[in-house]
Amino acid sequence: MAFGISDIDETQAPLIEHLVELRARLLRAFLAFAVAFGVCFYFSGDIFSFLVRPLTEAFPAGQGKLIYTKLYEAFFVEVKVALFAAFFVSFPVIANQIWAFVAPGLYAKEKKAFLPFLIATPVLFTMGAALAYYVVMPTAFHFFLGFQGDKGGLKLEALPGTGDYLALVMQFILAFGISFLLPVLLMLLNRAGIVTRTQVAGARRYAIVGIFIIAAVATPPDVISQLLLAIPLIALFEGTLIVMWFTEKRDAKAKAAEENAAAEVVAE
16 A cells, blocks of 8 residues: 555654654753753862762871872862762753653553652662762771871871772762662562562572672772672662562452452453
8 A cells, every 4th residue: 555745744743743852851951961060060169078078087187188190180070070960960850851751651550650760769879879978988988098007117198189089989979879779670670570579589699699799890899898888789689579579469469359350240
């Protein structure tokens, strides 16, 4: 059967409309990020001071310093700090634009199932980042600075560079924040029917080994940091299994109720 020009135009129209909407959503997200970057760059010194506080407290009172060996290093550190902070500040707007673009294509049941994951993602990431900042970083920095002293008649002193320190802080925050999204990933796989609670529980030993491998790769090469990431991840893994048990039990009851209702309708 041959299609006319009008038929082709009608089939292309929805695609063009989606592309126009996608461009508008991306533009809004970019503008939100750009505005956030401008504000964060203005306060980049204050933000970096906040990030430096765990190191300041780890040094003995009145001691410690940050150095930079390249003239432009301090400037680019503030740019990176602004970019880093701007993403978190603008994330609600970016996530809202993504949701506004995707939501119309979902059924009401799918929206209801997906929305909790959209809410849980920033909450869990913030929990992981907070654990890194308030617990892991101070502990790790005290451990690292414990190697200062006299070695063979020479003074061994820590002189961290601003760029290296920022990279380390970002590594801690991103590693813990992203790793804490493990429950979201497991629950999405479970709700999509890809894996069941029984399968996940059966792979527990492999999951624990994988968690320790992730902790070893994502954190600095010290046992303390690795354990402080691995132990909460194992707790989150076990907690996710409990949540899966409740959701699968609830779904089974709902399915049984639907089947009983259908049987009663057929019987009538």
